[in-house]
Amino acid sequence: EDQVTQSPEALRLQEGESSSLNCSYTVSGLRGLFWYRQDPGKGPEFLFTLYSAGEEKEKERLKATLTKKESFLHITAPKPEDSATYLCAVVSGGSYIPTFGRGTSLIVHP
Amino acid sequence: GAVVSQHPSWVICKSGTSVKIECRSLDFQATTMFWYRQFPKQSLMLMATSNEGSKATYEQGVEKDKFLINHASLTLSTLTVTSAHPEDSSFYICSARDLALGDRGYEQYFGPGTRLTVT
Numbered sequence: 001e002d003q004v005t006q007s008p009e010a011l012r013l014q015e016g017e018s019s020s021l022n023c024s025y026t027v028s029g030l031r032g033l034f035w036y037r038q039d040p041g042k043g044p045e046f047l048f049t050l051y052s053a054g055e056e057k058e059k060e061r062l063k064a065t066l067t068k069k070e071s072f073l074h075i076t077a078p079k080p081e082d083s084a085t086y087l088c089a090v091v092s093g094g095s096y097i098p099t100f101g102r103g104t105s106l107i108v109h110p
Numbered sequence: 111g112a113v114v115s116q117h118p119s120w121v122i123c124k125s126g127t128s129v130k131i132e133c134r135s136l137d138f139q140a141t142t143m144f145w146y147r148q149f150p151k152q153s154l155m156l157m158a159t160s161n162e163g164s165k166a167t168y169e170q171g172v173e174k175d176k177f178l179i180n181h182a183s184l185t186l187s188t189l190t191v192t193s194a195h196p197e198d199s200s201f202y203i204c205s206a207r208d209l210a211l212g213d214r215g216y217e218q219y220f221g222p223g224t225r226l227t228v229t
Contacts, residue, residue, distance in 0.1 A: 034217050041201075043220035045220070046217055046218070046219055049216075049217045098216065100154050102153045103153055
């Protein structure tokens with residue numbers, strides 16, 4: 001059974017204070033790892049897909065990286081508008097149904 | 111691109127009535143649509159997976175007679191909560207997988223969610 005663990009559960013940063021969110025996974029045959037952003041009262045917004053170890057993707061202040069055991073979402077010089085819950089999910093084996101982590105709640109103070 | 115809409119965005123209904131929630135993929139065709147439920151400050155809980163033209167596959171513990179799912183076309187899926195009770199109050203979110211991606215991508219695109227309150 002696939003397992004996804006995100007840490008920390010909650011993170012408070014000052015504006016401009018860079019940090020990383022972690023997503024550790026245990027799967028049989030990774031097909032893809034996904035990062036989403038979810039604002040309160042809204043559906044998750046797709047950010048990135050990573051397929052293989054060593055892959056990196058960037059979007060504005062966000063950079064996602066992938067190893068064989070975990071993924072990091074690096075946030076560089078965050079702004080208050082980056083405050084949200086960030087979800088990680090994996091798809092593996094012959095299934096297309098993702099397994100989600102519990103998310104990291106990020107708050108960026110001005 | 112990859113926009114998914116949901117309607118209504120919020121609904122209040124009385125106990126015992128039924129409520130239908132629509133999920134549409136606006137700019138792509140969805141081979142598969144998913145329905146999730148989310149409780150406050152908790153992660154997504156998959157309720158069911160539906161493929162166009164076939165019966166939905168429900169997750170363990172989800173009552174298929176209570177949560178009716180219809181995936182009538184490649185752009186529309188509906189979730190009907192039948193005989194709703196207060197404990198059905200929740201945030202319901204649908205998502206869709208792009209048919210065009212095939213085996214090249216498994217990312218899902220989510221709708222904005224529907225807040226259901228049963229009084």
